[in-house]
Each structure stands twice: as C-alpha cells, then as structure tokens.
Amino acid sequence: MTPEASVDLAGLGFTEGAHLLVQRALDGLPPGGRVTVHGRDPALRVHLPAWARGRGHRVESTDDGVAVVVRGDADDARWRGAERAGLAEPEDLRGRPPASWGLGVRGALLEKGGPEPMFDLDDKDLVWADIAPKLYAQAAARQWDPEQAVPWSAEFTLPPDVEAAVVQVMTYLVENEQAALIVPARFVGRIHPHFREVVQLLAVQMADEARHMSVFARRALLRGTEMGTSSAGGRSSLFTLVTESDFALASFLLSVLGEGTFVDLLAFLEHTAPDPVTRRICRLAGRDERRHVVFGMAHLAHQSTVDPGLKDRLRAAIHHRHDALMDTAGLNADVFDALVVLAAGSWAPDDIAAGHRRVQELQHVMDQGRQRRLVRLGFHADEAAALSALHTRNFM
Structure with a gap:
C-alpha cells in the first residue's frame, strides 16, 4: 500500500x-x-x-x-553521497580532516559539492591541545569589562616623575600587546575549522590583547596627553615574533617565552604600582596572560609527543632570534629606569638602590620561569639555562 x-x-x-x-x-x-x-x-x-x-x-x-x-x-538524491564531518565532540577529532569538509561544522552532514578551501594547518598534531575546549570555556567566562572592572574614577595624585614612569611602562605594555594580538591573528585563518576550539581560543586571546592595549593606553593618558618612548630595538624584537610563520615556533616564542616573561612583569607591576588603576589593570591582564601561557605549553607538549624533532626546532628558533637581535640595544633604557622608579617608591638614594635591586631580581625571576618552562618541554636543566640566557633582553 x-x-x-x-x-x-x-x-x-x-x-x-x-x-x-x-x-x-x-x-x-x-x-x-x-x-x-x-x-x-x-x-x-x-x-x-x-x-x-x-x-x-x-x-x-x-x-x-x-x-x-x-x-x-x-x-534523497541531493543527500546521496553526503558525508558526515566526523563526530561533534572534541574527543573524536579526525587527525587530518579532508579539505572537502571546508567550512562545514564538525559533526554536520555535508551535502556533496561546495568549495574546498585549503587550510595549511590541517593536522591535529600541529595545532591541538586537549585542554583547548576547557580553556576556551574558561576564557569566555572570564572576560572582563574595563568600564566595570577598573576603578578609573579613583582619586589619586602622583608626583610628576612617578606619573611619567607609569606612562613609560604603559607605553611599553601597549607596544608588546600589539604584537601579541598580531601573532595569533596571522594563524586563525590558517587553522582548519575542524579544530574549532583552538580557533575560538585564539580569537578570545586576540580579544584579551585588544582589551589590554585599550586599558594600558587609557592609563597612560589618564593624567596627560602624551605616550612615552618606543625604542628601535624593542620594535625589532617584537618584529621577529610577528614574522614567524611556523605555528609551533610562534607559540613557543610568544606564549611560552615572551608572555611567560610578561606574566612576571605584570606581577611585579601589580606589586609596585603607585595607584589603584595601574594595580588593577596589571592584575587583570596578568590573569589573561597566564591562560595564554597554559595553552602554549599544552600545545607544544602535545606536539612533542608526535614530533621527535620539535626540540631541535625550538632550540634553533631561540638561536635564530638571538642572532637576529644581537646588534640591537635590547630593553628600552627608559623602560628599565621607569621600573626602577616604580620599585623605589621615592628618590632617596637608598630607595633607588633598592628599586634597582628589585628590577634585577625581576629579571632573575623571569629567567627562572623560562628555565622551568623549557625543562617541562623536555630540555635538560643546563641547556634550559643556556637557552633562557639567549632570550631577548626586551622581555617579550
């Protein structure tokens, strides 16, 4: 019937x-x-x-x-030959999704035909970290509104030279965060959408950096109309990050070494900040940056399990960057001096001496942190120390 x-x-x-x-x-x-x-x-x-x-x-x-x-x-004929784009859950990722899946949603039934865009980062081992979905959920939940989270209207008055030191440091932070935004932006469009949690996480990371740029610039201009100085050496150092085309190496140089060091700097600034606005934005930005470091470490830890040559490439990247920056002046002297002023808290000779020691201690803390992260990635302690010593003097 x-x-x-x-x-x-x-x-x-x-x-x-x-x-x-x-x-x-x-x-x-x-x-x-x-x-x-x-x-x-x-x-x-x-x-x-x-x-x-x-x-x-x-x-x-x-x-x-x-x-x-x-x-x-x-x-029925329309869907004859349709292909399911893998399974929806991240635990069931395809190691290397085909180009025919293109912009189709992972787990969707894909009608035959359509464009086949090429994503050169189409191998799970090149981009993935099992922690990515959890980190994305955390990152999305912990976004903060600068208008609500920062006490911009707090009343405080700093001596002009202390305010100038804050402006100089904020200028330096904005400059570094600009590079930290550009680096993931260069890779987002190259990652196969099958690995969407990584794309989403990098997108939130870019949003973090954009917000950091905004609050650091706003603090710099809170009491005046001019930013501080920008050194050629500092910009050269950041440029080596922006031009790195290998995703693993870029993650290593930016997130593991650079942003890992940046976290220590933000913690230092939170502790030495002379006003509540500076203290708050450094605390909030540091929280975001720690998440960026966690993903970079997790991604490289995953890749190291499938790429026996990864350590050699990471080692070579450090040496290459060191050689490229050998003739630059390193950290902007104005930034170093501003950090000393903030750490000193006054212009008394003994306080300046103490401030100078604290900045040197900060550099030691940065070095120790880099060494620990390098050891976690499989480098011997002695080599980790030698490689950390080659890291750019510009911190990032």
Whole structure:
C-alpha cells in the first residue's frame, strides 16, 4: 500500500511558513508517498505546486482547498553521497580532516559539492591541545569589562616623575600587546575549522590583547596627553615574533617565552604600582596572560609527543632570534629606569638602590620561569639555562 499522511494548514499560506508543515509530513514518507493537504489560503493552488516542483515533488490536484502531494526522490538524491564531518565532540577529532569538509561544522552532514578551501594547518598534531575546549570555556567566562572592572574614577595624585614612569611602562605594555594580538591573528585563518576550539581560543586571546592595549593606553593618558618612548630595538624584537610563520615556533616564542616573561612583569607591576588603576589593570591582564601561557605549553607538549624533532626546532628558533637581535640595544633604557622608579617608591638614594635591586631580581625571576618552562618541554636543566640566557633582553 502507498504510504499516506495528511496535514491541515488551516489559513496558513506559503508566504507565512506553510511549507514547513508540508515538508514535515513528507519527511516521514518514502518516495511515492502521498500527503493530503487541506488549507483555506486562496493562493494555495498556486504556491503549493510551485514549491513542490522546486523540491522534486508532484501535486496531483488542488481542488476545493485539498491537494495531494506525491513525494519525489529529489531530496534523497541531493543527500546521496553526503558525508558526515566526523563526530561533534572534541574527543573524536579526525587527525587530518579532508579539505572537502571546508567550512562545514564538525559533526554536520555535508551535502556533496561546495568549495574546498585549503587550510595549511590541517593536522591535529600541529595545532591541538586537549585542554583547548576547557580553556576556551574558561576564557569566555572570564572576560572582563574595563568600564566595570577598573576603578578609573579613583582619586589619586602622583608626583610628576612617578606619573611619567607609569606612562613609560604603559607605553611599553601597549607596544608588546600589539604584537601579541598580531601573532595569533596571522594563524586563525590558517587553522582548519575542524579544530574549532583552538580557533575560538585564539580569537578570545586576540580579544584579551585588544582589551589590554585599550586599558594600558587609557592609563597612560589618564593624567596627560602624551605616550612615552618606543625604542628601535624593542620594535625589532617584537618584529621577529610577528614574522614567524611556523605555528609551533610562534607559540613557543610568544606564549611560552615572551608572555611567560610578561606574566612576571605584570606581577611585579601589580606589586609596585603607585595607584589603584595601574594595580588593577596589571592584575587583570596578568590573569589573561597566564591562560595564554597554559595553552602554549599544552600545545607544544602535545606536539612533542608526535614530533621527535620539535626540540631541535625550538632550540634553533631561540638561536635564530638571538642572532637576529644581537646588534640591537635590547630593553628600552627608559623602560628599565621607569621600573626602577616604580620599585623605589621615592628618590632617596637608598630607595633607588633598592628599586634597582628589585628590577634585577625581576629579571632573575623571569629567567627562572623560562628555565622551568623549557625543562617541562623536555630540555635538560643546563641547556634550559643556556637557552633562557639567549632570550631577548626586551622581555617579550
């Protein structure tokens, strides 16, 4: 017997969504199945046949508000050869998704045909870290609004030279965060959407850096109208990050070495900040930056399990960057002096001496942190110390 169904559209017309009810009735039938359609819309006799033809179905009659639609097999043919783009959960990632999946959603049924965009970062081992989905969820939940989270209206007055030191440090921070935004931006469009949690995490990381740039610049101009100085050596150091085209090496240089060191700097600034605004923005930015470091470490730890040559490439990247920056002056002297002023808290000779020691201690803390991260990535302690010593004197 021919499978049959019926649907009553009442006064609903095809310009108002009647096709949804008809299609729902047809979906339960095989090709050749018949749906009796009842409806009062006067345009039904025109709209129903036109819609049915476009879907490969046939209408037998449209008399007195009643029509019979015979299901064709066009919809079945359309999805014949369709491919499921893997499974939806990140635990079931395909190691190397095909280009034919393109921009299709992971786990969706993909109609045959369509564009096949090329994503050169299409291998799980090149981009993945098992912690990525959890980190993305955490990052999305911990976004903060500068207007609400920072006490911009707090009353404080700093001596002009202390304020100038804050402005100089804030200028330096903005400059570094600009590079930290550009680096992931260069890779987001190259990663296969199958690994969407990594794309999402990098997108939030870019949002973090954009917000950091905004708050650091706003603090720099909170009491004046001019930013501080920018050294050629500092910009050269950052440029080596921006031009790195290898995702693993860029993550290593930026997140593991640079941002790891940056976290120590932000913690130092939070402790020595002479005002509540500076203290708060350094605390909030440091929290974000620690998350960036966690992903960089996790990604490289994953890649090291499948790429026995990774350590050699990481080692070479450090040496290459050191050689490229050998003739630069390193950290902007104005930044170093500003850090000393903030750490000193006054212009008394003993306080300046103490401030200078604290900045040197900061550099030691940065070095120790880099060494620990290098050891976690598989380097021997002695080599980790030697490699850390080659890291740019510009901190990032």
